[in-house]
Amino acid sequence: MASKGLFGRVDSAVASNSAHRSNFINIDCGLSANSTITEDDTGLTYVSDDQFIDTGVNYNISSKYGSNNLLKQFLTVRSFPNGTRNCYTFRNLSAESKYLVRATFLYGNYDNKNHPPTFDIHLGVNYWHTVKILSSDGAFFTEIIATATSDYLQVCLIDKNLGTPFISTLELRQMETTLYKYANATQSLVTFARLDIGGRYELRYPQDSYDRIWGNYTLDTWTAISTNSTLITNDTDFGVPSAVMQTAAITLSTKQSLDLPWTSNNKSSVFYIILHISEIQDIPRTALREFDILSDGILLNTDVHIVPPKLDPWWISYTDTDGTLYNVSLQATSNSTLPPLLNAIEIYFIIPATRIPTYKGDVTAINKIKANYKVNNGWSGDPCVPTEYSWTGVTCTSDSNNIPRITLLDVTGNSKLSATLPSGLQKRNKDGKLTFRPNQNESHGSTPVINSPKWNTGGSNYPSVPNPNGAGEGVLNFENRQFSYNDLIQITNKFQNNIGTGGFGSVYVGALENGIQVAVKTRSHSSSQGVKEFLAEAQNLTRVHHKNLVTLIGYCMDGDCMALVYEYMQEGTLQDKLRDNARPLTWSQRIRIAYDSALGLEYLHKACNPPLIHRDVKTNNILLNANLEAKIADFGLSRAFDNDANTHVSTAVVGTPGYLDPEYYTSYKLSEKSDVFSFGVVLLEIITGHHPIIPGPEGGHVTHWVSKKLSRGDIESIIDPRMQGQYDINSVWKVTELARQCTELNSAQRPTMSVIVAELKESIDLEISTEGARSRHTTNSYPYNYSRDDNFVSDVSQNSAYEMAQMGGVPKPGPAAR
Template identity: 40%
Template sequence: MCNGAIRAENSGGEAEKQQIRPRLVSAASLPRRRRHRRRAPSSRPARQHRYAPFPAGFISIDCGLPGTASYVDDATKLSYAPDAAFTDAGANHNISAEYITPKLGRRYLNVRSFPGGARSCYTLRSLEAGLKYLVRATFMYGNYDGLRRPPVFDLHVGVNFWTAVNVTEADNPVIPEAIVLVPGDSVQVCLVNTGSGTPFISGLDLRPLKSTLYPQANETQGLVLLGRMNFGPTEITDFVRYPDDPHDRFWYPWLDATSWSSISTSKRVQNLDKDLFEAPSKVMQTAVTPRNASSNIEFSWDAEPHPKDPAPGYIGILHFSEVELLPSNAARQFYINLNGKPWYPKPFTPEYLYTDATYNSNPYRGIARYNISINATANSTLPPIINAVEVFSVIPTTNVGTDSQDVSAITAIKAKYHVQKNWMGDPCVPKTLAWDGLICSYAISTPPRITSLDLSHNNLTGSVPDSLSQLSSLTVLDLTGNQLNGSIPSGLLKRIQDGSLNLRYGNNPNLCSKGNSCQTTRGKSKSKLAIYIAVPVVLVVVIVSVAVLLCCFLRRQKRGTMNNSVKPQNEPPTSHSQPGDAYHQSSLQLENRRFTYKELEMITNNFQRVLGQGGFGKVYDGFLEDGTQVAVKLRSDSSNQGVKEFLAEAQTLTRIHHKNLVSMIGYCKDGEYMALVYEYMSEGTLQEHIQGNGRNGGHLSWAQRLRIALESAQGLEYLHRGCNPPLIHRDVKGANILLNSKLEAKIADFGLTKAFNRENGTQVSTNSLVGTHGYVDPEYANPNSPFIKPLIMLDLHLFLGGFIRATPETRRYHATGKPTTKSDVYSFGVVLLQLVTGRPAVLRDPEPASVIQWARQRLARGNIEGVVDPRMRGDHDVNGVWKAADVALKCTAQSSAHRPTMADVVAQLQECLELEEARGGANGSSYTSSSSGDPYSGRNGYAADGLSTDVSQSSTAFEMEHNFGRAPTMPTGPAAR
């Protein structure tokens, strides 16, 4: 909190003399008045309290709270989480018993202190990039350390200085608040030790704001609250916050019975249309007017220069609303002046029961004291009023953090090796706090990049993470003198070969499989190092090539034998081809075995055992002549997927081959009968296991879920990158991921697959919107398309992920009606969230909601344990779960441009699995046995099936001297909350 002061001046006395440096103010820079169309009048009474325990995007942290359990505040009904999930540094303490009183709020009872390191940070995740947020920290010393020496330290938001925290009294909390625009999907709040005591913190809050609110906060400038005052309450305890203010701003009461009279109304005061500040009705229902009708309303605040900001700038927002219904012959009109000059150049008349405001867009600077005077005009029959005031200082937010890819990579390395050092906050910014062992490059027009990384002699164990390859600007990497094992990732080897990376990894005895043959030796030329690396690579390529040729030869022989045993019937050309579609040929020409319908009857024992059902038809169990078990997918007459989809899937499966894609053994196109014969996947669909209906009655462990996610992602990555042209699956979901006896995952159901032109970003045109509810990319699900108009609004809301209000404007802006590879990424993100949570894509209780929305709200509060599937019983690496959940939320970003590629997802999931393996939790392959107390057992609350659907067919004290710098400090905490 800035230490400036806002003071009330008794206009009946002599104003305090103050030297003011002359400053010319042009009319263009004078404060504006908030003017917009009024909303329709409301006859509703003043709003009653409607508690929402989990407001969307709210993060409320009780710092130093032990354990993992959250609690709900009695007064606000907001949920407060412990801080362990937000920081990995510091220690918990309780405040001294002498400062504990019955009225003291719960979050003031404990603190977290940071005695080690220059910078200690909290990471607030799952944010929406480019959105404005209110960030508020709380510091109540309470002599927690027994030293009776309150500290002084700096506070940063992101990589920018926020304020200096100066705790002067043990029982008075200091509560700085800032409004900033967050450029990424997370933000860090950091405490910086300046040598004047150990930093500590009691609480941390984050509240999302509409992008239209507080226009003075933007990409280059943030607002730091000096004071936010509510004029006119009759009681000093009339402290307004959530739920009376939906944004949970703190409005402190301002009383001065000697100078002001209070006026109020019980009627609701409404905001103007597109209001820039949305002052709450509870605040605007009270106002003050001079006790002497001929006097003015006056108050002031002092500038507080700081070494980091010797000439601070200030933004003022004055809120007005008429709370008295005036007779026709009465008028209230007044001027607003700043230091004797017009603040607002015209007479101001507040509107009855509507909020209005004047404010300056550009900060005022160079003034020692800012005196506001509000005086009635000559035409006014009533004295002036004011309802509320907000004053902010401005801070620059122009510092740019380290490149996001570098941050992701180095954070993964930190998590894998549990690096402590000073690895907190941004790796490179500010330069004085850059991480130990890093050297960064700083360009004017681009974010800093990591160019050198020294991890030598740190007793590191385990494998060399592939994430090091993602540090694309890295030129020097020193891993010398550790206990690393395994092999060096191919990405690093390639960069050693091309000379772009100097890798040092000596004295790691177990790093290479053949003694010291791959250690870098001084004096050896780069060409010799290339030979050492290239020779084994060539040998591997030769061996693999021979193996592939042999495998293909044997496979063709086997196919020939099988085809000779069955003579296919003659087949006329199909009339269902689509011009321009590479998959839809005039006739079916496939390499795989071709079955007759009678053969299928024999293979399936007359279609006796049904394995499952999809949009194409039923899937039957069968056995070939040699005893090989297969799955036969037979198209039903009632299927809404016809010849086109059948041909598409058959043609696709003949040209794609990957270990994580289900293999097609053969097909049947016998007159009206159409079927596909697949390899048999004994463990059924992933959807069954998520629902708790796995075929062995158990539940997947976290390691098994990670492997399934990774293998599924690898299959999709192959479709997107390994096929030419790239293929879009378009119906990724748990029901289309199959598991074999080893729980290896394979993507299935390619009837909706389409080609995507990688060069120009176009895709094969579609004449219908396809996919499954809860999994469809919101940019693909175009609500204005004639194919989606039959959808009810609920389904539309679920398609949009539950994140945005489904207005016509937003729907037109966000949706394209065209699938891309990022559409598959979105759908996969939903599946990944299901693996983390064990919940369906669409939740029905207590009201319909997307699992994305459900998880995002809880993760934003740091409640990871409230998100994780309880059937895993805590047997997981929490960092790995956090990372996987974060990957899922990135995959399901509203804008496809903000989503990662499947290649990025594969890399991130590999790191999650490494974290689990390092914990020792990835060794077993057995299921967790089910129990009667399973919270998710059975199918209750889940969709009846996992069918693909063509959605075109679906339906305190406040000091009486009015010292504004003291306003946010209260002996018992804000209203004991």
């Protein structure tokens, strides 16, 4: 399913190549110590990897594969026959900065076994990719764009018993923090494809100041076009090289769409797609190039047609998930006299960075021990994380902030280490074990995960509360940023802009130090929701990560101040949007909002562990961003449950009148079908524009009101008149029938959220089939609205590895790339 993204314009020069080159690290793996090589075409100097790693064995590839056409840095490899995990370390980096890391592998039968291996690669403690080497002469590379949470990054090769891991080159490029905003402290971007459409040669540094590799791509059914005019892009967008934007491809006629299909083996994969567009041909005044962009058949530019500006780079970005077959299609409008045009495309996997590294102070101490006593018994990478690769002799325990801490070091197996007590350790037991006793209350400063609140079961200013997941009373662990009350004053400009009030308290809009807008939800002392709901909402949001669930950025527990800081949703609540007479929602917008919301609830019911029942699904808890993408909010009443069939929990009835499941209300038995009933009411609101309770003698609950109208076969009478007849009637019928099934009194007869998602997708397809015909009767200009990327957090599986094409022989770039 594609979610519409953003339009952007780029209009100033990038920084100089030399400035970016100083932030490059180029490693030739396997090169002899203290040696360097200079790559002829890029002019970049590669250094030996001996200063970045202390394990592994150097090899030259077989002379059979070391042709004159092969780049110098691929002639050697470092192999790792010993140890499950072997890690390179980039030191002295800038914490919170963004980096592109690229690893390249050319097997070249270096070990004379003719057995290309398969192994994993991690960035720090988090999975990056599974490397599958398919041949001896094909070079494979994988890239990740990530934010450093500390002053170092590690790249680790993981042995899966499918051949010995090895590596040819490792490259790091510091990037502007404004680039690729979906790469942040909680998630990274793994490159799937980066294509110069219409280009003739591979492009990288110095044409691209960040040394991104742009593959050339043109089909026989397209026409490649180019210009000699320079196009300038901006680091605040994507800094695409002029050489990339100077080429493009068009189809042979306006009747032919420009299609880019791809596949994924993992249905939970979340793709981030960026299309780069600029007119580079001289267009006669009587001609028009106008087209639409569709993702998997869903129109992205719902309000306007695309008219690419002359020599002025523009872009559109969006996310796509929920399938294995994907396609982006550019289709000329009926008014267009010229075919669609595309200059470049970037496609990335969004992968979460869910694991928390060991506390930095402990890592520093243990690495000093390793260096001083020459310990090499499997001590590579993070000492504690992942647990299956933790260091031999090291015992770790998570502290009250869920950050792994080293609590015990057993040195009995290493006579050199156990001979002398290292400084800084407090005690050695009789059995030779050294015990660490870290101060659990010390400030974590710039640790990889920002400091979390100290919530204990006793001795706190707040009462002990049950774990929202039903696991009894215990520690509340946040993984998000902690704000002080003074921070909130700064963020909200002294709480000046109140954008709403609910049962919890007031909500204010503000901005972080990097300019990102946030919503600050404060708890008032007279709030109907107490500490328990506050903690439940925070706890639940730290473990649910989906693009259709609102993102918790941080929290405040400072004295009497309790507040939650969320991503800011510019268009407010669905409830308010449905009542907006000035800008009424179209049917297309409404059904997509319903689909987004259903995806969020499906994730809560099926993908969370344990699953969650929201318990307060309503239009006021569905928030909309600037692109009208919907996200479920307000998890203060959520409750964990077992998702086995016929499972329910007995609980006191909570929720909002009008949305409450009657079966839950009378029996006190809560199940996922309670959310389904509430969502059915939301669907009826979307269709009718009415509140759940309709006043007047003809009114009553919206379910009964709709049933009476439909008993006469009069569906037009229930449809919100503000849509002015602009909808596919079959699509509306389908959603109405779905809403009636959701609101069946017997919960066993209600569909699951997975069924609802599928039905809404079919309803969208019905609407799309007639939407294009209706839009051709209107004329639209193309107003580009500049807005920031939303802070997106996905639930993509850690197994969502991507496969890039093998680059047979890695030929040198052609003349245009030099």
